Amino acid sequence: MTGRAQFIPALTKPYTYFSFYKEWKEKEGFWIRFIAILAVSGLLHALSFFAAFPSFKTISFVEAAKLSGTEQELLRFLISLAGGVWGIIVPFLILQAGTLFLYAFFRDIGYKALFYVMSVVYVLFLIGLAFELPFQFAIGAEEVVQPLGFGFAGVLFFKYGFWQELLNLINVFTLWGSVVIYFALRQLSFKAKSYCLAVTIGGSVFWIILYSIYAALVSGQLV
Template identity: 75%
Template sequence: MIGNAQFIPALTKPYTYFSFFKESKDNEGFWLRFAAILAVSGLLHALSFFAAFPSFKVIHFVVSAKLSAPELELLRYLLALAGFVWGILAPFLVIQAGTLFLYFFFRDVGYKTLFYVMSVIYILCLAGMAFELPFQFTSGGEEVVQPLGLGFLGVLIFKHGFWQEFLNFVNVFTVWGTAVTYYALRQLSFKSKSYCLIITLGTCVFWTVLFSLYAALVSGQLV
């Protein structure tokens, strides 16, 4: 797909990196790195599910089952295994969704190149998960406040609901990802700078609102 794919320069020097970026039939480097993304995603999701087990074991059907301590421990590992499988599938779903969304506005960039850009952005999602893990192991919660963002402010201002979830998504990693996306599109597309900026910011707001609504609805606390 992409020749000589380099994720770290794409994240740290996006303006320079994508200015020299050329789509190639040579897929050297990309799929190996993408496999690493899948492996890390699976591991982080497995650890996340394992850490959040205390919040799962109080679910009604688990309590009703009256499982013994060994059975609960087995269930915890099975849950972690399910998290690993989900972690393998999640990158495909997230990256494909983001790629298709951007492709609607940037057909000139090409689907394969946009897929590569979204793969780079997904690495930042994984970095965000890694920073949340210690808090999950401490609290045992399924969801925790992102330490490098406005999540704590949301907790202080709002008791629960959409706005708390929204502010939790406003963090170092989403801002970083938005910046990388903008510089990538600016270099790869023939569209104007203002067009790239508006679509990038609009895309970020759209997905943040969508995920915030979903998280609020799942928790039963929309408002």
């Protein structure tokens, strides 16, 4: 049986979609959609870097350069271009890390199927980034709070550090992604439901904490 890789049904009806997915011997259309993911990721990251340029201008060596208006526009373009390139690279890093993590627990599913699951989840990351863009353009900041999550609580009750990053990552898209992963694992694996649930929750908590520590260390505000 031949099926078509589709991200929207996989996101909106994961339990039903992946029940059909496991029966398909041939999956058509994945690479076209994956290339589209790379293109959209590159565009959104380029726009994010473009919007954040006012914060880049406050860096000491940029201020010391005393750039003219034309030079600043050129720098903004180059930064946006670098952001676009990074936006094409970052999906490979995220998808590879997530796929290898799941593969350690679900070898019965196979690497290709798990990579597809992570690609579906990455679409949610892009949607979340799109929701943040208007706030970036409004305030010109490199990092903004995810409006559909608990990031605002982090700003109100904690200093900029580990806890703010952690709360900011607890949002609609992270939870939605965890639900998609759980239903995909349930349908594609022969392992018990409790095992799938434990790996999904444990993996989500692990990556949220790991990224929160990393982001806080980079900003020099772990505590």
